[in-house]
Amino acid sequence: MLRVLFVGDVFGQPGRRVLSARLPELRKGVDFAVVNMENSAGGFGMHREAADAALKAGADCFTLGNHAWHHRDVFTMMNDEVTYPIVRPLNYSDPGAPGVGWRTFDVQGEGGSRERLTVVQVLGRVFMEALANPFRALDDLLDRGEDLGNILVDVHAEATSEKQALAWHLDGRVAAVIGTHTHVPTADTRILPGGTAYQTDAGFTGPHDSVIGSDPAAPIQRFLTERHDRYRVADGRAELNGVRLELEWNRAVKIERVRIVEGE
Template sequence: MRLLFLGDLMGRSGRNAAIEALPGLREKLKLDFVVVNAENAASGFGTTSKIANQVIQAGADVISGGNHTFDQKDILSVIDNDQRILRPVNYPDPTPGRGYAVYDAPRGKKVLVINAMGRVFMNPLECPFRAVDAVLKKYRLGVTVHAVLVDFHGEATSEKMAMGHYLDGRASLVVGTHSHIPTADAQILPGGTAYQTDAGMCGDYNSVIGMDKAEPISRFLTKMNRERYTPANGEGTVCGTFVETDDRTGLAKRVEPVRMGPRLMEHLPEV
């Protein structure tokens, strides 16, 4: 199978870039399944049902989230009933929504997607390692599902790397989100799991992690909050992770970064 994960959609710039790119990426990379993290898609804070539907109509199969999942209250109207929209699995009960689901892919394949959130420098949620473990006790890669994709939304690179190694051999891809900077460590771990510490954001990279530069710089200089953070709205760059899996085992045969846009060195896998 060929899987694509796109990192955090950041504001109008990021969601427009992703929506424009997705149909072509599905065709060019011959994709079977696409997951997009959209937790910053609505003015940098959360997403809405309308935006989620636009991203799905453009070619995403699943929308994942993170610490901003519930910033837009509109999402509460759909997150319980639409299993294509996920929030981190380690939110406590009775948080609305779900943190994982199994989805149909072409040729009768089944894809398990798990969304989890780290705890280092983040909200004190339940243990993400145990939460993911509990899901993987129900599903086995290469036996009950053909692919397992884990979006681990976290601040600390150490926690993300620990999760990657912890799940090595049990997931097709473990990919980090939240940092908004694509890391250069896309690799296949010893047990066959594809891993990248952070897929990067889809957004305007002439910014401070997607936000207009003026207010973040001012806060660093003065330690004062003068205005709200607002997303930078220049031309967006699309960043993500491409994985090709073994049809028999579900483990990764190939992993490469995806970068399309004006600010970063472009890279598109050849298929």
Template sequence: MRLLFIGDIVGKPGRDLLRQGLPGLVECHQIDFVIANAENSAGGFGITREIGEQILDLGVDVMTSGNHIWDKKEALDYIGTEPRLLRPANYPAGVPGNGSYLARSRDGRSVGVISLMGRVFMLNIDDPFSVVLREIDRLRERARIIFVDFHAEATSEKLAMGWYLDGKVSAVVGTHTHVQTADERILPKGTAYLTDAGMTGPHDSIIGVEVEAALGRFLTALPARFETATANPRLNAVIVEADDRTGLATDIERIQYSADELRDLGRSVLDTPERTARGARERERISAAAGVPSARSRRAGVPERGGAPRQ
């Protein structure tokens, strides 16, 4: 099975990239299942029902989140009625929503998704290391393939989670910093790992925020209204291939493309003579798309294949 995970969608620039690129990504890479972190999709902070429905309608199968999940008040009601929107599983008991979800791929295979949040330099919520085992045990009854989005600040905590879950899940991919890392690999027991998938949003910014506003806060220590930037939108994502029999990863690729590259790649998809039935339906909705991987996987102890993402 081929899983596509899209890094933090930031505001309208991120949603526009998703609208332009997702159908082509699915076709070019023969994607079976799509996950996206959507906690910043509404104006850069939080999510609304309307925006969540838009993201699901575009073809995302499950939305994960993190510490910004409650930034919009209506998320409290929305998450209670939409099981495909996850909040971190290690929030205390009684918090609305769920932290994991058992879904079906486009061809009916079972996929488990877990949303989890770190505690280093973040909220002091429940221990993610003990909570995640409980969620894995619950999902394992019906799914071999399990994907974990670990929303955390510290690289050390993310690495610890990767090694802790090696051999227990298909992939552990980090989010939250909005900066894509170049350390993708398959750990010794078969779990794919990436410290951070990056963000899908404006890259001429300070992690999605207008530069001047963020600089003002650093220079003066005064409160400043943060606005989502718009310049140079880029889609950051990672593709994980997992064995259906074992649930373990066989490949991991990170991708990063600008809006122009998405548009060019979309045209190349449209010109492809051999189309699958699913691809033919999706092309009718494509205005631009992406799909060529820009960094190949590497295994622990094996030299890196490929290079850095295209800039």
């Protein structure tokens, strides 16, 4: 049995604050913690300060997303694979893209057994950047015949239909498919017939009183006037969202939502 915690998109300083405060406690009940750090640096990408704080709090692996290249720090960190266990989107068509789209970890599971866990990330294509086909990219990885152990897929995508279709496409071939990017936790947490755990979006880790992380004023003005205004990270209390998984033989035994709001 392998117990895994997946934490949804960390957004800005409030997200980093609640992650640092609550991840150590959550980490005690799991064997491995994956944290999506896509928005951890001011809402766009990840920098070294954010990565170091997350590692100190107990993160074992970082996933990113469509803002993967926003900060120069990330290029240097991707070259330091021992210190910074980063997984960027797999489906970049450029074979020379920095970093890797999947990593396999040797994890001490429940009862002291050693388990293999592979963390993969893909970007969706609906309403997003035109990357290589995420379905085909994952098929190619799974068809290589490597011992990937328990496989967890972070699908960073906008459209719920694309996320759901990918989960059904992978059902029985991976242990879990967890969605990120839209920042709102969904209530469709379940295990599919083939044994793959699924949730359309894990939710995010950031400002609670916000529009997906930003102070509401600028998004409201954009919708009222069709003009862009400068977005800024919202202040105030923060929330942490994610899922807790129990995996065995590349199948899910259990999945449950995790939600913590500061002050509640």
